[in-house]
Amino acid sequence: MSAVMVDVHGVHKNFGPLQVLRGVDLTVRAGEVTVVLGPSGSGKSTLLRTINHLEKVDRGWISIDGELIGYRRSGNKLHELKEKDVLKQRTHIGFVFQNFNLFPHLTVLENLVEAPVSALRRPRRDAEETARRLLERVGLADKTGAYPRQLSGGQQQRVAIARALALEPKVLLFDEPTSALDPELVGEVLDVIKDLARTGTTMIVVTHEIGFAREVADTVVFMDGGVVVEQGPPSAVLDAPRHERTRAFLSKVL
């Protein structure tokens, strides 16, 4: 069995009086694909955002490849890291947003080159070479000079995936990557993610695409009310759910 890549331990998160995460535990092994399902408001997106420290946790901790995220441990105390160090940790964690969030004033190539050059101090030439290779991989080799708004939604999301890959992260997080897309564009984005799964990229995917979960996931996690209700291989969670809440959810989306 491969090593633990992502370890989420007893994570709590409140927004004011609202308890969004109420003690979440999750383990993802290197090379595995974990798909997180659940009704809206169940805390799936918040969980994903705590993993790369876009949201601070109120209790619990998260580590990636053995390194604590957002904190430094000494004895029994957790010291908050400075922003600079958090930014450095994030270069190991690729994040793909629901709304792509490409930089609209930069060309596709510049979008991919920006972080490797400024955050990892790679030489521009190397970064551009990597960028072109990645664009070829997501089928957009001819779009290097285009601006994001000149592309379709599906193309933009593929660029966003390539942008996240450009940092060669240890894990890729997807926050509902196909929810903002027209139905006929969903397939092209899922195909790119499936291709990544085949090549052994560690991924956590929050999605509503049950078919995708069944096909790609090593583990399916069902969340509701800020906790993990059940998890296991797709055959167990999707076809023989043990919990009433899982069954109720699946009966609505299938």
Place this chain on the structure above:
Amino acid sequence: MSSDTITEPATTAAGDPAEPKVVPTRHYARWAAGAAVVVLVAQFVHGLATNPVWEWHVFRDYVFSETIVQAVWVTLQLTAYATVLGFLLGTVLAFMRLSRSPVLSTVAWTYIWIFRSIPMIVQLVFWFNLSALYRELGVGIPFGPVFWSVDSNTLIGTIGAAVIGLTLHQAAYAAEIVRGGVIAVDHGQLEAAAALGIPRLRQIRRIVLPQAMRAILPTAGNEIVGLLKGTSVVYVMSIGELFYQVQVIYGRNGRVIPLLLVATAWYVVLTSVLSVAQYYVERRYARGADRTPPPTPLQRARRFVTKEST
């Protein structure tokens, strides 16, 4: 053969009900208003040319005279310094105000509050009379001994006082303009930059500011044009900028109207140049905002002449 050519257009124009002829709306009121405007403009131009009060020969004598050209140069310098320094300081203040540090944001808020509250002319007079307030400026331990000091008048000088006054005033307004532009940038942009681990300063310079420029530029253009004409208030400090020199000259020779025209003409020309520059700068920062960038006025004019459809 000849009957063909006659009957064919007739069938398409009237005979075929599927393709009715389009009659464009007639804008009679527009034509009437246009004619009225032409008459009014003609009257005004006629008045400008024939009314002896304007004294165009005096205007001609002075408009490119050495004194005036030098005064225009001073006006331009004051505008340039206050614009560049004011917007630099303003940008720093804007990010201080948006900062998570309560110290920085309070300092910036207080600065903006104070310098927006003091009329520029009052502030200029204060700087002009700095030596009356603080005869010497020095460096040392607060409330303790002073190691190095200098006479405040020799340090600053009149032009220096004007630049400082204009800059500090401008910075307060620039700060709010820049802040407005920054908060108009989609929050997702900052999140994406943070998620990619891009260093903080680089996020501001490379991701946030270029996008904020879209919202900043129209208002900033206004401010710079306002400043160009606003420099005329430094006449209270007897600095030889355009408005001051014009006053000096008509104080001497009594030709008030033509000399005010000289000043007006220069302000109009300088403002026009700034407006054109603004158009092209805005266009540059619009990159990526539209699928196809709008044509420049030159391209539009050429297209109008050659009757290409857009």
